[in-house]
Amino acid sequence: xxxxxxDAGGMRASIVAALPRLRRFCQAMAGNAADGDDLMQATVExxxxxxxxxxxGTRLDSWMYRIAQNIHIDGTRAARRRGTAIDVDALHxxxxxxxxxTVENRSQLSAAQRALQALPDDQRAVFxxxxxxxxxxxxxxxxxxxxxxxxxxxxxRARARIAxxxxxxxxxxxxxxx
Numbered sequence: 001x002x003x004x005x006x007d008a009g010g011m012r013a014s015i016v017a018a019l020p021r022l023r024r025f026c027q028a029m030a031g032n033a034a035d036g037d038d039l040m041q042a043t044v045e046x047x048x049x050x051x052x053x054x055x056x057g058t059r060l061d062s063w064m065y066r067i068a069q070n071i072h073i074d075g076t077r078a079a080r081r082r083g084t085a086i087d088v089d090a091l092h093x094x095x096x097x098x099x100x101x102t103v104e105n106r107s108q109l110s111a112a113q114r115a116l117q118a119l120p121d122d123q124r125a126v127f128x129x130x131x132x133x134x135x136x137x138x139x140x141x142x143x144x145x146x147x148x149x150x151x152x153x154x155x156x157r158a159r160a161r162i163a164x165x166x167x168x169x170x171x172x173x174x175x176x177x178x
Contacts, residue, residue, distance in 0.1 A: 011054065014060045019040070021061060022061070025129065026072075028132050029069065029125065031113065039072055039075075043067050044064075047064050059143070062142050066144065069125050072121065111166055118161070122154055126154040126155050130155055131155075
């Protein structure tokens with residue numbers, strides 16, 4: 001996304017243009033569509049309220065990703081203080097050629113979702129931006145305000161954790177099959 005115009009109309013147009021990418025990022029951070037949409041709404045509201053804090057010449061989408069990450073971290077901390085678990089919704093709409101395939105697909109998708117949600121927030125944010133959004137390491141580093149080397153190491157750790165988690169899940173599923 002190009003640098004946003006600093007006037008209110010340009011800022012709003014730039015925010016609207018960033019919404020699809022922001023939604024995917026928020027859903028990856030939150031773990032499900034409903035909570036992701038709530039996170040996206042809170043992010044847009046905060047961005048509009050604090051538009052005067054946006055620095056002209058910088059990327060609006062990176063600024064909004066950072067806002068979303070901060071809101072998510074604050075919400076996670078508050079949930080821990082309250083003792084509330086974060087709910088991971090089952091993903092809907094998985095089509096398969098037969099019932100067994102559908103169950104297997106749901107199980108694999110659910111395992112992948114759990115593996116993503118089990119990542120620490122910093123690793124999940126990097127994974128969401130690089131793998132899900134397809135952003136470069138440099139863009140991700142700018143968005144999260146960390147060095148490129150940190151992005152690379154967090155991504156490597158995230159991939160290793162997910163692979164390990166999915167490998168364990170697949171082994172457990174194999175053992176459970178007749």
